Amino acid sequence: MSSHHIVRDDQEPALIIANGAACSKELMGHLLEWSPLVIVLDSAIDRVMQLGIKVDVLLGDFDRGFDPEYYRDLQYPLEIVYAPDQEKTDLEKAFDFLIDRKIPAANVIWATGRRADHTITNITNIVRFRDKLKIVLLDDHSKIFLLPPTFEKWYTAATPISLIPIGQVEGITTKNLKYPLNNEPLTIGYRTGSSNEVEKDGMVLIEHKQGDLLMMECYD
Structure with missing residues (x-):
């Protein structure tokens, strides 16, 4: 190489x-x-x-x-x-x-x-x-990074996306995901945003108010 x-x-x-x-x-x-x-x-x-x-x-x-x-x-x-x-x-x-x-x-x-x-x-x-x-x-199979409070990126439809909190994350709101969140919390070990996906071609918006939220772009 x-x-x-x-x-x-x-x-x-x-x-x-x-x-x-x-x-x-x-x-x-x-x-x-x-x-x-x-x-x-x-x-x-x-x-x-x-x-x-x-x-x-x-x-x-x-x-x-x-x-x-x-x-x-x-x-x-x-x-x-x-x-x-x-x-x-x-x-x-x-x-x-x-x-x-x-x-x-x-x-x-x-x-x-x-x-x-x-x-x-x-x-x-x-x-x-x-x-x-x-x-x-x-x-x-994965691309993993920490999200800023507001994240926007263009994705194709059906792209697998997982939102994984480190500890607890508050006030998560998403747009253009198949399973949306509307000012909701996620907590590791109890409720995470694993195995979501992009609903349609276009911009995905993910916002959170407090905590550390990981984005995982995953592919089988």
């Missing part, structure tokens, strides 16, 4: 490769083509190198005898970022790295699938970065 860096002055999101289930080569290739920076978590570096991907940053706590210098020689030039904070996941540390570099957005792959605890943590942890970094998690 080829490298990346076909970009316009860092306007495109950085790409973070975590260590969950792999995505298709088509999805990865599309993201690599437009990524100004590719960050790989240390637990995934061997899998990534087997695909022939050029890495810009190798990040992690480098525990269990991990030797980052070995990969510097293989991937030169490679920036190595030692991030030992055990109170944060390596993915959170990658988000912090981008914020420090004033990079405004990130696409994340290999962050879902495999271990369920890692999947749930990776999805829900994006809420704490909502004011500093635009984050999108992608796999072959």
Whole structure:
């Protein structure tokens, strides 16, 4: 698989490769083509190198005898970022790295699938970065991101859309969804907006007054 860096002055999101289930080569290739920076978590570096991907940053706590210098020689030039904070996941540390570099957005792959605890943590942890970094998690079946208080986007009819609250979300109102909400709450574990869909071709409007609401564009 080829490298990346076909970009316009860092306007495109950085790409973070975590260590969950792999995505298709088509999805990865599309993201690599437009990524100004590719960050790989240390637990995934061997899998990534087997695909022939050029890495810009190798990040992690480098525990269990991990030797980052070995990969510097293989991937030169490679920036190595030692991030030992055990109170944060390596993915959170990658988000912090981008914020420090004033990079405004990130696409994340290999962050879902495999271990369920890692999947749930990776999805829900994006809420704490909502004011500093635009984050999108992608796999072959889903595109996941945090909604602003007012969200509008054009969709084709029957596009599957799920609204998943982190905790409780108040005052949700939607337009052009098959199962509309009218100033209603959603609460994780009790009532969510899973498996809704776009009613007709056109703009979808989703508003909420309080709380953290995830949008999941999902495809079978």
